[in-house]
Amino acid sequence: MTYKKSYEEINEKIRRGEAVVVTAEEVIDVVAEKGYAQAAKEIDVVTTGTFGPMCSSGVFINFGHAKPRIRMQKVWLNGVEAYGGIAAVDAYIGAAQVAENDPENKVYPGRFMYGGGHVIHDLVAGKEIRLEAISYGTDCYPNKSVDTVITLADVNEAFMFNPRNAYQNYNCAVNLGDKTIYTYMGVLKPKMGNAAYSTSGQLSPLFNDPHYRTTGIGTRIFLGGGIGYVAWNGTQHHPNVQRGENGVPMVTAGTLSLIGDLKQMDPNWLVGLSYLGYGPTLAVGVGIPIPILDEEMLRYTAVEDKDIFLPVVDYHQGYPYGNHTDLGFVSFRDLKSGRVNIQGKEVVTTPQSSYPRARQIAAILKAWIQAEKFELTQPVASLPGADSPIDFKSLPDRQPNGVISMIRNRR
Amino acid sequence: MKNRVVLYFSAAQSERPIIYQLIKNTDLIVNILKADINPQKEGYLVVELEGEKDCYEAGIKFLKNLGVIVEPLSQTVVWHDELCIQCGACASFCPTQALAIERDSMIVSFDNSRCVVCGMCLDCCPTLAIKLHFEVKEAV
Numbered sequence A: 001m002t003y004k005k006s007y008e009e010i011n012e013k014i015r016r017g018e019a020v021v022v023t024a025e026e027v028i029d030v031v032a033e034k035g036y037a038q039a040a041k042e043i044d045v046v047t048t049g050t051f052g053p054m055c056s057s058g059v060f061i062n063f064g065h066a067k068p069r070i071r072m073q074k075v076w077l078n079g080v081e082a083y084g085g086i087a088a089v090d091a092y093i094g095a096a097q098v099a100e101n102d103p104e105n106k107v108y109p110g111r112f113m114y115g116g117g118h119v120i121h122d123l124v125a126g127k128e129i130r131l132e133a134i135s136y137g138t139d140c141y142p143n144k145s146v147d148t149v150i151t152l153a154d155v156n157e158a159f160m161f162n163p164r165n166a167y168q169n170y171n172c173a174v175n176l177g178d179k180t181i182y183t184y185m186g187v188l189k190p191k192m193g194n195a196a197y198s199t200s201g202q203l204s205p206l207f208n209d210p211h212y213r214t215t216g217i218g219t220r221i222f223l224g225g226g227i228g229y230v231a232w233n234g235t236q237h238h239p240n241v242q243r244g245e246n247g248v249p250m251v252t253a254g255t256l257s258l259i260g261d262l263k264q265m266d267p268n269w270l271v272g273l274s275y276l277g278y279g280p281t282l283a284v285g286v287g288i289p290i291p292i293l294d295e296e297m298l299r300y301t302a303v304e305d306k307d308i309f310l311p312v313v314d315y316h317q318g319y320p321y322g323n324h325t326d327l328g329f330v331s332f333r334d335l336k337s338g339r340v341n342i343q344g345k346e347v348v349t350t351p352q353s354s355y356p357r358a359r360q361i362a363a364i365l366k367a368w369i370q371a372e373k374f375e376l377t378q379p380v381a382s383l384p385g386a387d388s389p390i391d392f393k394s395l396p397d398r399q400p401n402g403v404i405s406m407i408r409n410r411r
Numbered sequence B: 001m002k003n004r005v006v007l008y009f010s011a012a013q014s015e016r017p018i019i020y021q022l023i024k025n026t027d028l029i030v031n032i033l034k035a036d037i038n039p040q041k042e043g044y045l046v047v048e049l050e051g052e053k054d055c056y057e058a059g060i061k062f063l064k065n066l067g068v069i070v071e072p073l074s075q076t077v078v079w080h081d082e083l084c085i086q087c088g089a090c091a092s093f094c095p096t097q098a099l100a101i102e103r104d105s106m107i108v109s110f111d112n113s114r115c116v117v118c119g120m121c122l123d124c125c126p127t128l129a130i131k132l133h134f135e136v137k138e139a140v
């Protein structure tokens, strides 16, 4: 008879301090020792983790009102612009925002020493942040400029809302050109001098729940050292792709949109990054618990590095210009060993995502659940699955003339 | 004793078998850490010299008598553990395994004694945890 557990049964065990929780690495050993059926019966929760650069992250902040009031039209935090077109004193600071007056790539490759990701890190670290805002002045909001200092404790709300995190699979990047290139996948040496990758493999959340069976809208998670939730599917969520027999996508697939209160997060798990020649971003720590509802879930979580394949993509011509060369796939196990074979050539691998940190996140989440601090949630709605007819759209190339006159007429 | 120095050669000196003579005359162990030197061009060598103290001194004197400029290696690389997020990117750029990943744990460590200050790792660290430190050493 196949064994089944409900969310409520698992939470009941968590409350009694009896839940059996293992990490997505540990589950592999349990299965090797006891087999799938027995492991599914014994294990209640498997914890996952990932810590790497995640563009498409950011924070909504409500600053509180100045005296006299201002309708902030443009907003800067430590000289990095935050989007102010939301309401009078609400703004959104994006991880990838470049600082005002940054030399960018004028001296190529640019260093991007400070940007949105760094502002978020400094905020969480409780540091003082310079807030500048300007406006045109209205009857209700007469103030035209503020220049002050704030900390996270001073603002009304600050919540992280990341439109796209936890990519399920990602390209392994190489450079087929004959010059070094500087990308969001790091420095890529010419003539396939290295191969960069960014995932935590067998620890990565969506590799352990390839069909989004237990990860859905409302799932409670570890986010940036605090508690967060899955808010929606992420942008560019594209689940109907080529998958292996184990359900694991062979190319970029699902993504998650995540939300959580920044005030209870930890700077250790939100770290500003500077990508040479590319720009600033943020390393985000994400950990998702997976309830072992039945043997199928257990089998998913037992996925190993050797069963995970990444597509190799050229970032000289392939990615930027769409002139793709078929370079095949590499396994995560080989990537992690430090060398992979691509088209008969042995290539050194360059990780971007931190495996030791991913492992720590899975362990922290495990400890939270064991300490009865964290219960699991059943998704309130599912994410679009592998059979949903989602196209991966590109930007249309059209003449804007007609639209321009339409906008004019409206004025 | 063991020390790292930078040897600056003029175009004329770079033609001569100076390192050969240095080893032969002084019995020093010479480990070339970095070289940018071509015949008929000026250039430099970063070398580690190892041997008895008097051999070392004789070697430096020999080089100086030939007109080679000998300067202490004045840069070191400092790895800020507290800024490092253990991504491992730097290790794949390090030619000497000074920055290396222990493959079971995937943990990155820095062994200063293996660092030849080539600077390769400085560019690729996204947390800017690896920094060049300029150190003014006393002339040997």
Ligand code: SF4
Pocket: B077, B093, B094, B095, B096, B097, B098, B099, B114, B115, B116, B117, B118, B119, B120, B121, B122
């Ligand atoms: S400076 Fe060069 S040798 Fe030293 S740690 Fe960096 S890459 Fe390695």
Ligand code: SF4
Pocket: B083, B084, B085, B086, B087, B088, B089, B090, B091, B108, B124, B125, B126, B127, B128, B129, B130
């Ligand atoms: S690249 Fe920087 S952050 Fe990454 S492991 Fe090396 S020193 Fe640490």
